[in-house]
Amino acid sequence: MVISNKPLRFIIAILIACLPIFGLANTPSEDTPVQTETTAVAHEATPVAGEETSEIKQQIKEVIDHHVLDGHEFSLFEDAATGAHYGFPLPIILWDNGVHVFSSSKFHHGETVAESNGNFYKLHHEKIYKTDADGTLIEEHGHPTNAKPIDLSITKGVFTLMVVALLMFLLFTSLAKSYAKNGGISSGFGRLFEPIVLYIRDEIAIPNIGEKHYKRYMSYLLTIFFFVWFLNIFGLTPLGINVTGNIAITFGLAVITFVITTLTANKNYWGHIFWMPGVPTPMKIILAPIELLGVFIKPFALMIRLYANIFAGHVVLMSLIGLIFIFKSWLGSSLSFLLSFAISIIEILVALLQAYIFTMLSALYFGSAVEEHHHEEAH
């Protein structure tokens, strides 16, 4: 069964367009229980509309936070009116003079104190603090100063990472096997990825790295491209899983690119940084620290670019969807809906584009690492 790229995009676009329907799960109502400490510090009161608008704004803020921030349990949505949560708990793994493993359901969404091997832990704004049996948090300037155990839990983001890794593994191994079974021609859903793989090889890897060395880097480039692309698309769903919009994740990806570039670099690479040929000697001494800085800034920019694009996109999209609820009129809400629909389409493009940019810049850096020496031409 072949599905080409265009209907798939259209289906994804329609699904994203139905995003506002999921927002209805958290509809503000008159008897909404006031949320915990956050509402107490709400400075969002608008003098004109009064209490109701600020309450809606507070709820929108909570929905956005739930969507873009990582969480210790996988909560899909909660019914504000009845207080029922829908989702599933994830394992909490702590290192605190010994390993403590328990389920996040012990925290009851941040209300109770979890007990494990005699230690008590409390969840406060998605951070785990060590407390006593009552769950007292010693606060200072609004932040608790209790001791924090080393938190190695399987959070929402880690869980999604594993799911995407498994998905990619199954997809591509079945695609690879289908080549052997079918005599050189692939079959199945994976056929959709073959032109993309060829594109990465012919347009990204070979022009940037060169014919001689590109094969060593192909596996990493392909992995990075599909990994970032799939994670970006997953983040656009209303499930609230925002992985590439998490600076720790993009930091990890940028670090891997940096490590590969540094470890596979040849003498010409270091020569171009510290003692660039064809430049007068005083300039070489001035340029060397700048080039060294550039070695670190280039992966740093990779990290910031992906993180900011995806994070900002999500926040803007969620805010526009929240705008539908702030405008309680037919005209305002429908215009906000159309605008958020348009922005969703752009976000799909951005998902692919950012994956492509990350891959292409990684290939560029690898290419500069294995560049052969060019003899300068005589003037």
Add this chain to the structure above:
Amino acid sequence: MEIPKIVGAGLVVIGAGIGIGRIGGSAMDAIARQPEATGKIQTAMLIAAALIEGIGFAALFAV
């Protein structure tokens, strides 16, 4: 929300807007001159635009 921060963020966005606008303009000129190179020009334009947009997000750090 201090005024200088907001003004700074606005300037960053203006800078990014001018940069991407100029790239778009040059890409249009180039495509008009040589329509058969449209694919390559579009690819290069998107890459340059994404790079400039990456800097544009520095505006978020002001807020």
